[in-house]
Amino acid sequence: MNSKKVFPAKLEGTVKVPGDKSISQRVAMLASLAEGTSKVSGYLNGEDARSTLSAMEQMGAKADFRDDALYITGVAGKLQKPAEALNMGNSGTGTRLLAGLVAGAGVEVAMVGDDSLSSRPMGRIRHPLELMGAGIGLSGKKGTLPMMISGGRLEGIGYLLPMASAQVKSCVLLAGLFAKGKTTVIEPRPTRDHTEKLFQALDIPITIDGLEISIEGFGEEGPKFKARDFVVPGDFSSAAFWIVAVASRPGAELTIDNVGLNPRRTALLDVMQRMGADIEITVTEAKGDPYGNIKVRGAQLKGTVIEGDEIPNLIDELPVIAVAGALAEGQTEIRDAAELRVKESDRIAEMVKNLKLFGVDVEEKSDGMVVTGPTHLKTPDVVIDSHGDHRIAMSMAVLNSFSDGAITIDNVSCVDTSYPEFWQHMEKLGGHVQ
Ligand code: S3P
Numbered sequence: 309m310n311s312k313k314v315f316p317a318k319l320e321g322t323v324k325v326p327g328d329k330s331i332s333q334r335v336a337m338l339a340s341l342a343e344g345t346s347k348v349s350g351y352l353n354g355e356d357a358r359s360t361l362s363a364m365e366q367m368g369a370k371a372d373f374r375d376d377a378l379y380i381t382g383v384a385g386k387l388q389k390p391a392e393a394l395n396m397g398n399s400g401t402g403t404r405l406l407a408g409l410v411a412g413a414g415v416e417v418a419m420v421g422d423d424s425l426s427s428r429p430m431g432r433i434r435h436p437l438e439l440m441g442a443g444i445g446l447s448g449k450k451g452t453l454p455m456m457i458s459g460g461r462l463e464g465i466g467y468l469l470p471m472a473s474a475q476v477k478s479c480v481l482l483a484g485l486f487a488k489g490k491t492t493v494i495e496p497r498p499t500r501d502h503t504e505k506l507f508q509a510l511d512i513p514i515t516i517d518g519l520e521i522s523i524e525g526f527g528e529e530g531p532k533f534k535a536r537d538f539v540v541p542g543d544f545s546s547a548a549f550w551i552v553a554v555a556s557r558p559g560a561e562l563t564i565d566n567v568g569l570n571p572r573r574t575a576l577l578d579v580m581q582r583m584g585a586d587i588e589i590t591v592t593e594a595k596g597d598p599y600g601n602i603k604v605r606g607a608q609l610k611g612t613v614i615e616g617d618e619i620p621n622l623i624d625e626l627p628v629i630a631v632a633g634a635l636a637e638g639q640t641e642i643r644d645a646a647e648l649r650v651k652e653s654d655r656i657a658e659m660v661k662n663l664k665l666f667g668v669d670v671e672e673k674s675d676g677m678v679v680t681g682p683t684h685l686k687t688p689d690v691v692i693d694s695h696g697d698h699r700i701a702m703s704m705a706v707l708n709s710f711s712d713g714a715i716t717i718d719n720v721s722c723v724d725t726s727y728p729e730f731w732q733h734m735e736k737l738g739g740h741v742q
Pocket of ligand 1: 329331401472473474475476478499623624
């Protein structure tokens with residue numbers, strides 16, 4: 309069934325969220341390129357991570373799930389041309405990062421995706437990859453999928469990213485690994501650095517100087533590196549739904565175990581603290597990509613402004629932050645977040661439309677929104693459509709836990725891209741879902 313009925317409930321308790329989607333996909337790519345077999349613990353069992361892994365299998369890697377872990381045997385730098393187009397499903401990260409990797413490795417590839425992915429801009433990766441010497445064809449109407457990639461013999465470039473995007477940064481760095489000479493990317497604002505951290509873990513030399521990241525290319529043969537074991541922490545962006553659900557309810561308590569705490573991902577915690585929630589963090593592992601536990605105690609939150617450098621470090625949490633804004637006292641303003649319009653859906657338009665259905669006072673801006681609360685939520689009498697966007701579906705489910713009637717959310721299968729256990733976890737935390 310592709311819809312869910314969600315009832316109001318007090319959510320609290322303890323939960324362990326599934327593996328990080330961004331890290332899982334990067335590990336799938338790099339372990340597939342390595343020499344030997346890597347053991348990956350905590351790999352996300354979600355559709356996006358599966359699409360990326362099967363793309364790597366189509367190019368010669370071997371993947372085997374056993375005893376609660378994923379074993380990936382890499383191709384020792386020699387990717388094979390896939391027999392068919394790579395179907396990237398819903399995964400923007402898989403598509404954009406892999407485009408850099410295959411362009412660098414000189415493997416001719418076609419990529420397709422679902423309706424949502426097929427509407428997302430790919431010109432942002434075509435431009436730097438073409439500057440490096442790759443051929444990128446986009447046969448979609450607006451610089452969108454399907455994409456044809458033919459690369460090899462790339463040259464290193466210096467590239468000032470036109471937008472703060474970890475996907476574009478990572479695409480250029482992965483292509484740069486196979487280029488002749490040095491590739492430097494300069495970010496306008498700091499974005500998630502999982503690619504850089506994995507390069508360091510694999511002893512791939514990378515230089516980081518503030519917002520400038522450089523890699524000395526290995527040429528078309530690419531780098532040679534050995535397989536190793538990887539531990540993927542829980543996905544902070546999945547934890548975010550429960551963090552907001554509990555932080556927004558005075559007296560509620562939540563513990564999240566074993567979740568990623570990379571500071572380039574956790575700006576939501578600063579926002580929740582600013583708004584008045586009580587948050588305690590215990591770091592279990594500080595090296596590499598850090599992880600640990602989070603404890604949240606809820607309060608009557610107060611509005612805040614979210615803008616500037618904070619935006620990339622909570623980009624995927626903005627829909628659920630808008631939910632917190634609807635429940636908080638005063639104005640919550642989201643600015644500098646026009647990137648939200650080109651995510652799995654136009655998240656500004658979708659959130660504004662959906663919040664209005666609950667009677668929330670919200671004003672749409674070109675680069676964000678202003679939400680004024682607290683709202684006594686009215687129960688919408690129409691079905692809410694996620695439009696295939698997992699984070700919209702989950703945000704609306706969290707919002708409705710605060711209403712006083714049941715709602716139906718349609719098109720919820722997209723939740724499987726990042727968090728297949730979401731509905732089960734909602735029930736574990738005291739929710740009621742049908
Ligand atoms: C991601 C980066 C972000 C984020 C996406 C995952 C990544 O996209 O929204 O969900 O894995 O690098 P952009 O880098 O395009 O902002």
